[in-house]
Amino acid sequence: MNKEKILEVSNLKQYFKLDKKSIVKAIDDISFEIYKGEIFGLVGESGSGKSTIGKTIINIHKPVDGKIIYKGKCISDKKIYRKEKKSINKTMQIIFQDSTSSLNPRMTIGEIISEPLKIQGLCKNKDEKMKKVYEMLNLVGLDNTYADKYPYDFSGGQRQRVGIARALSVDPEFIIADEPIASLDVSIQAQIVNLFKKLQIEKNLTCLFIAHDLSMVRHISDRIGVMYKGKLVELANANELYNNPLHPYTKSLLSAIPIPDPEYARIKNRIEYNPSIHNYDKEKAKWIEIIPGHFIYGSDEELYKYERELNVI
Numbered sequence: 001m002n003k004e005k006i007l008e009v010s011n012l013k014q015y016f017k018l019d020k021k022s023i024v025k026a027i028d029d030i031s032f033e034i035y036k037g038e039i040f041g042l043v044g045e046s047g048s049g050k051s052t053i054g055k056t057i058i059n060i061h062k063p064v065d066g067k068i069i070y071k072g073k074c075i076s077d078k079k080i081y082r083k084e085k086k087s088i089n090k091t092m093q094i095i096f097q098d099s100t101s102s103l104n105p106r107m108t109i110g111e112i113i114s115e116p117l118k119i120q121g122l123c124k125n126k127d128e129k130m131k132k133v134y135e136m137l138n139l140v141g142l143d144n145t146y147a148d149k150y151p152y153d154f155s156g157g158q159r160q161r162v163g164i165a166r167a168l169s170v171d172p173e174f175i176i177a178d179e180p181i182a183s184l185d186v187s188i189q190a191q192i193v194n195l196f197k198k199l200q201i202e203k204n205l206t207c208l209f210i211a212h213d214l215s216m217v218r219h220i221s222d223r224i225g226v227m228y229k230g231k232l233v234e235l236a237n238a239n240e241l242y243n244n245p246l247h248p249y250t251k252s253l254l255s256a257i258p259i260p261d262p263e264y265a266r267i268k269n270r271i272e273y274n275p276s277i278h279n280y281d282k283e284k285a286k287w288i289e290i291i292p293g294h295f296i297y298g299s300d301e302e303l304y305k306y307e308r309e310l311n312v313i
């Protein structure tokens with residue numbers, strides 16, 4: 001894999017005020033990097049902070065602390081982001097969990113898909129624009145006739161595919177895909193996952209792929225980060241994470257993956273995660289690289305236990 005860094009998130013914190021007294025630590029001091037041409041999966045249960053990471057990267061929220069470096073520029077700095085917005089939008093796109101609400105009901109699908117091209121001035125004439133629209137529709141498994149229709153003519157899954165086609169229309173280098181397939185039928189989910197893989201291979205697309213479970217992410221990701229309550233608790237190469245999960249929360253997520261074989265599924269135990277087993281002083285827990293490329297969050301005592309589990313001491 002090409003080791004050129006495309007995104008670097010360092011000690012990122014994002015807190016939201018709930019009322020005068022309480023805050024929620026949606027992102028609590030997390031760091032990770034994404035390399036050019038890789039698909040980085042981010043998993044964790046609902047409310048663990050995954051979407052907030054995506055929204056903070058694209059500057060919907062200003063971080064409380066920490067840095068986001070995109071292609072060498074510090075985009076967590078609002079001034080820099082504003083100055084670079086057009087060029088950032090040309091290379092970085094986000095696909096939201098529910099693209100449906102972001103599709104203008106008064107625009108045709110052709111107009112919706114070509115809008116980013118228009119904003120970026122990427123098409124010389126109507127023919128070129130429509131050629132791109134058809135190409136994008138076909139890429140997400142929809143035929144050319146859809147271009148003249150309106151969002152209300154579509155099912156939720158089809159609208160989600162239009163959202164994906166719109167994001168891909170500018171040939172982005174980096175995509176943040178926030179649960180892009182959650183609302184789709186399983187067969188379409190596989191089609192979209194294959195599409196991302198194809199774009200990775202053919203166009204060297206880099207992707208932050210957010211999902212709440214590990215089943216689809218396993219097939220698509222090169223590396224995977226696991227989030228729990230605003231913290232990144234484990235990060236490793238996808239195979240390493242599946243073969244040697246260390247954090248009890250990762251083990252629990254893996255045990256929840258449905259197994260198609262009923263015989264095996266019957267004997268497979270679901271591991272419940274009990275956060276109270278972490279009786280370490282939370283202030284002392286740290287994020288360390290336990291073996292090359294495999295990072296874990298824990299106290300000294302826990303990290304020692306993980307090292308023994310991996311037989312590295």
Ligand SMILES: Nc1ncnc2c1ncn2[C@@H]1O[C@H](COP(=O)(O)OP(=O)(O)OP(=O)(O)O)[C@@H](O)[C@H]1O
Nearest residue numbers: 016024026044045046047048049050051052053212
């Ligand atoms: N704008 C906001 N104002 C206040 N709290 C917020 C805001 N956005 C997110 N949160 C809170 O931050 C935490 C993380 O939310 P986030 O949406 O990032 O989680 P998630 O892992 O993406 O979950 P989901 O998969 O359900 O979207 C949650 O407790 C959520 O309620």
